[in-house]
Amino acid sequence: MIHFTDYKRPTSLQEAWELNKKKSNRIIGGMLWLKMSHRPGQCAIDLSGLGLDTIEETDDAFSIGAMVTLRQLELHPGLAAYTQGAMKKSVEHIVGVQFRNCATIGGSLYGRYGFSDVLTLFLAMDTQVELFEKGILSLADYAAMDYDRDLLVRVIVKKTPLRLAYESVRITKTDFPVLTCAVSFGQEGLRTAIGARPNRAKLLWAKEDMVQNGTIDAASFGAYAQEMIPVGSNLRGSAAYRKALIPVLIERCCQQVGGDRT
């Protein structure tokens, strides 16, 4: 169990950023993973007072505050419509309602956890993150970065027209996933994000010849992803099992995103 000797609820992002410069201080999101850490922290920095707990929808994008909970994402009608139900599907197996009322999108994406369903789904959309110091960058770039002391302020999902599907495999319903897969298909092309590899989710674009005249060649795309996306072993599954699952989940997602499959 983590220990703190101080608690601060900053009233501005600047103040939060200043507090977070000190290495022994910790920003708390949902605190679900952090609380199991044994590293003692000096000061818990709570972003609850910064109004980052809302989802704003415009004609072009969703702007999601870092303190928005996974349950808010699950219940948001605009996100449900835009993602064709994939938003709910990606979080509904994460433990339980009470857990999802605590866990935040900021904590999930900042952590860039290998097991993250959230990171997998958001990678497959046109997602950017807004950082206090570095400004706006793509989630794909952020996911590849090392951890630093910058603040994740909000997540921006552009409403690029696309078809989206999400699938995961779990040994038991509310457990960590063995493998996660999101596929999106739009004018920019066909892409997949594969997570729980068991490392951080990875994004892969299909080759041009895998989509012809709106027809997805799911088998080739699955085989390509199997070749290009490295997987490993952990307690939940072997690398060989994960490798075998990749084309299966891609095929299932491709069936949902449409295009006449070959």
Add this chain to the structure above:
Amino acid sequence: MNLSLTLNGKLIQDDIPADMVLLDFVRRHGCYSAKRGCETANCGLCTVFLDDVPVLSCSVLALRAAGRKVTTLEGLQEEAAEFGAFIADQGAEQCGFCNPGLMMNAIALFRENPDPTEDEIKAYLAGNLCRCSGYEGQLRGIQAYLAWKKENRP
């Protein structure tokens, strides 16, 4: 550090350590229905309402609840007693340790969705683990309660 919040309708002020979690806070103030089970945020035994939303009190810093409304099973006596009778009728608990957490989350479900399907009940309560019952009795108790509520709805 000083904390002021409303616990089961009563304003509470206390001086607490910065890292005290809400679970320890409510138990310190006599609300023993909330329990520490898994300590990994998986079992649902510590479920309380924070501003009427069910949360895992083992994973919420007590100071985060400053100025807010916290409700435990002790604060839902009438609602809980009514529903609890249906759980008891089905013999749906053995050791009973998980029961307060289950009841809190089930009440949250009834408030959010007064007429849930069996799948919706199972999905909502997926975060409440019970190692005695196998969940069938609990499900029967919930369905019997909902049917009774429906019949008696004004």
